[in-house]
Amino acid sequence: MSLMDKVVAAVTPPESEEQRAEARAKARAAAMEGDWLSLVLDHHQQIEAAFVAVKSATDAASRGDAQEHLALLLTGHSIAEEAVIYPALVKTGEEGHSTKAYTEQSAAKVQMGLLEDLDPMSQDYLDKLEHIRGAVAHHVYEEEGNWFVDLKQKLAPADQTKLTFRYQQEFSRYTRGSEEDEFEVPSAASRMHDPLTGAKAKN
Numbered sequence: 001m002s003l004m005d006k007v008v009a010a011v012t013p014p015e016s017e018e019q020r021a022e023a024r025a026k027a028r029a030a031a032m033e034g035d036w037l038s039l040v041l042d043h044h045q046q047i048e049a050a051f052v053a054v055k056s057a058t059d060a061a062s063r064g065d066a067q068e069h070l071a072l073l074l075t076g077h078s079i080a081e082e083a084v085i086y087p088a089l090v091k092t093g094e095e096g097h098s099t100k101a102y103t104e105q106s107a108a109k110v111q112m113g114l115l116e117d118l119d120p121m122s123q124d125y126l127d128k129l130e131h132i133r134g135a136v137a138h139h140v141y142e143e144e145g146n147w148f149v150d151l152k153q154k155l156a157p158a159d160q161t162k163l164t165f166r167y168q169q170e171f172s173r174y175t176r177g178s179e180e181d182e183f184e185v186p187s188a189a190s191r192m193h194d195p196l197t198g199a200k201a202k203n
């Protein structure tokens with residue numbers, strides 16, 4: 001078993017549903033409307049709903065469509081975090097959190113790739129899907145439980161503004177032209193201009 005497999009194989013999240021709900025409520029309280037943290041939390045909730053949609057699909061075609069939607073969201077969201085949010089963790093002295101975050105998201109990408117080769121209506125497929133869902137749920141809990149709330153407190157306001165712009169920009173670059181292109185961008189973020197170039201954020 002590779003290191004990546006081991007990361008994902010530890011599927012049963014050690015935290016309870018209540019702890020996850022508590023972490024999310026705290027993260028929501030720390031977020032401001034339209035800022036990077038609120039966008040991240042919105043995406044986490046959309047990803048959770050997308051996992052449910054894949055599992056509850058009743059035929060191969062609709063499960064395939066739901067899987068495609070889940071993969072689009074997961075990859076777009078993770079790319080934006082990896083390009084923008086995790087470097088900010090390093091900037092604030094949290095190299096350990098950053099390294100763990102990159103490793104966990106890479107593992108999820110590996111497993112999502114392998115999922116594509118399984119019969120969508122098989123038990124193997126459902127088992128792997130559940131493994132990925134559990135690993136992603138734990139990763140999300142780590143982000144919401146303290147990593148991102150700490151980051152929100154530590155970063156200077158100008159850096160927060162840049163993070164919001166760049167997170168949205170990276171997510172849009174990946175999902176542009178897809179149904180996610182219709183993603184509702186909170187007004188504060190959609191009005192935002194690039195703090196470096198002055199260009200308006202594209203959605």
Ligand SMILES: [Fe+2]
Nearest residue numbers: 040081140143
């Ligand atoms: Fe995330």
